[in-house]
Amino acid sequence: MRYQVLRPPYCYRWAVLISVVLVTTSLIISLSWSGAQGSETASPPQRARASTTPEPAAAPAAAGPVRTAARPGRFVALTFDDGPDPTYTPQVLDLLEQHGAVATFCMVGTQVRRHPELVAQVVERGMRLCDHTVSHDEELARRNEARISAEITGTQADLRLAADGDVSIPYFRAPGGNWSETITAIASREGMTSLGWSVDSRDWTLPGTPAIVATVRQAVQPGAVILLHDGGGQRKQTVAALTELLPWLVAQGYQFDFPAT
Ligand SMILES: [Zn+2]
Structure with missing residues (x-):
């Protein structure tokens, strides 16, 4: 009888302890995961910007001064x-x-x-x-x-x-x-x-x-x-x-x- 009476509270304490450990662990995992995801999602736009910035510089330069006669030939x-x-x-x-x-x-x-x-x-x-x-x-x-x-x-x-x-x-x-x-x-x-x-x-x-x-x-x-x-x-x-x-x-x-x- 005594054993049976005491059993549920022991079970309850273990359950609480295990739950706390599980919740804490999952919180740590989810936080570190979201941090990693954050840094990953930040980098693709940077790469995209880096690949597009050379385009304006690649635009044709303004023509320099003319140094030839109008007609070809002598x-x-x-x-x-x-x-x-x-x-x-x-x-x-x-x-x-x-x-x-x-x-x-x-x-x-x-x-x-x-x-x-x-x-x-x-x-x-x-x-x-x-x-x-x-x-x-x-x-x-x-x-x-x-x-x-x-x-x-x-x-x-x-x-x-x-x-x-x-x-x-x-x-x-x-x-x-x-x-x-x-x-x-x-x-x-x-x-x-x-x-x-x-x-x-x-x-x-x-x-x-x-x-x-x-x-x-x-x-x-x-x-x-x-x-x-x-x-x-x-x-x-x-x-x-x-x-x-x-x-x-x-x-x-x-x-x-x-x-x-
Ligand atoms: Zn002059």
Whole structure:
């Protein structure tokens, strides 16, 4: 009787003890399991993000400045920078006309304002205009966007004013050829092709006429865009070099073209 009376409470205590152990164990297991699941579910999105981030970087980069003539074949594109200049620009125009050549003139806004009549002459002779900024700041790439924009659009406005409004300005060239993505983007937004060169005559270093002639002769090839200067300083050497180079280019079978757009 006694044994039977005592039995149920003993059974009950054991049952409680076992239940407590089971519940505690299952709690520990479920907590650690949910922790493991948490870390697993967190990682797939990270991997997914990692795999998608390279896509914007893989997008095609903006095209750099044009460095070839418009037409394929034995063509060269002559370009004259830093004018217009009242002494040298008319001399260059006369030489070009004598040899049936065309060229592109990259003009500086401050010069355009001083000599607007020369812009009209350049256009009337069948040449093309190129915007070369207002002040020829060779550090333009380091300026803020508003300043870059003002340097580019200011010369556009000056050229249009000088040429009575209805004139095409197909190109823009950065001073010193110092480009940035912002510069090319603003030029493009303003409807201009960024214009580089493939042959630097180095006439701006005043190396003497024979050196200018030799540099161009050695470097020229079909499609070349040749950098020369009709402004920005003393350009007697450049004019003298042209009197030799223009007939030489013609004798070599070259024709003259504008740069690609
Ligand atoms: Zn220049």
